Amino acid sequence: MSTANQGILLVCMGNICRSPTAEAILRAQLRARGLEHDVQVDSAGTHAYHTGEAPDARARQAAQAAGYTLDGMRARQVLADDFARFDWILAADAQNLAELRRCCPVQWQDKLRLMRDWAGGGDVPDPYYGGAQGFTEMVAMLETALAAALDAWYPPAAGGKP
Template identity: 50%
Template structure:
């Protein structure tokens, strides 16, 4: 069994691919790549097939994250069934997912920042219409929340491989 984590924002070109890259690196460094699948999607199809915003790529690269191979996609009904954690970047996208998520999977939906310990905020702000500093803020928040998320995912992954120490 694999633990599947999906990060979701509106267009899947700024916040959610950043969170995907951050968490993917943490998963790899924790030795969990064989147990955890990381992905991202958007609630809207505005940018399907596009690479992440160049500003997100530059900010990520400066901290050692590679977003260059990611392509935007829209969340699907299958995602609700297949993913274990479906984490929205803000209230609007959480609400959008709640409206289309089948009732039996709504327990999987949450805000990413619920896992944060250093930043006392509920949402990851959208940097799209702002300056470059907004992309650094997104990275700060994603790094913080993904650390907390990793602890939870490690526990879930260990349920599937009891003979392995994480």
């Protein structure tokens, strides 16, 4: 995947836990590879439950404990033009992937994947209704999943750049 004008959208249900955390982690990983100016990253939710809200306090705490910041982020819903605008649209779980597939025009369906597709597959469990440990586990899972995706797209053997 060439980085010229690339874009990655990270999606969960309400855009207050998994997807903003994934956005912060992916931005940091891109920065570490010298790609922060080459790849546009954003996050959104399949539902508008929390539009305009800051990420969940527990997500902010877990991210901060791992060295990431969610400061300044505000929840938004996936927009119709996101399907054309982004090269990859990564859902946190199968339920949100199904919702994206339902809304996505047929010509862009191949952009839709799960965040963990490059790390063994499966869902990133929603920690919203659980305790702090679920948020800590979410951060670790996202770090692994997104690093695996970046390794696939920008192999380290090539210096991390295409």
